[in-house]
Amino acid sequence: MEPTPENPAPRNEVNDDADDWRVSKKKVKRGLDWLVGVVVLVLVAIIFQPMVCAIPPERLAGSALIAELSSVKMAIDEQLKVNPQTGIDASAADLIPDEISAKYKEHSVRISYKAVARDGAITVFSPELGTLFLLRPRVEEGEVKWSCSGSSIHGERVLPLPCREPLPGNERPPE
DSSP states (O other): OOOOSSSOOOOOTTTHHHHOHHHHHHHHHHHHHHHHHHHHHHHHHHHHHHHHSOOOHHHHHHHHHHHHTHHHHHHHHHHHHHOTTTOOOGGGGGGSOSEEEEEETTEEEEOOEEEEOTTOOEEEEETTTTEEEEEEEEEETTEEEEEEEEEETTOGGGSOGGGOBOOTTOOOOOO
16 A cells, blocks of 8 residues: 555654654754753863863972982981981982972973981972972871971962971961
8 A cells, every 4th residue: 555645654664764854853852952962061171171280380390309309208217217316317418319300391300409407307499490398207106207398489389289388487477
């Protein structure tokens, strides 16, 4: 039997989409819904991407500098655990590298001043970063704990988070 306007052909997978305009309208709506979802995700990514990637290069290089000091910190840890009253051998400053592998403005980060005090405090200054770091050990129950203070000509935002404690004598007034 031939299909006529009064007696349409039975629906099946072959002619379902071609004969019924409502099905294609549903597909268009589904496609538009999908497109709107993609656009929303792209906008969210565009808005939040700068927040994720807004870490200043000075902070990254400063964090790498602190990480490079781990061998010095370990040497001081050993000396402090054995006898915290005798003080630290000054040759520990020789373990501090003159440059670190971190790149800042396409150059290695130099360390122009480095010192280890008798109490084990490590002081380093990097002219490229314009940052001075002071790492201080303290012995608590046989374990050495480290604190970090820093000061930068670029402001506090470039200091690694653990080093935002002000340097001794530069304490912030209470708010």
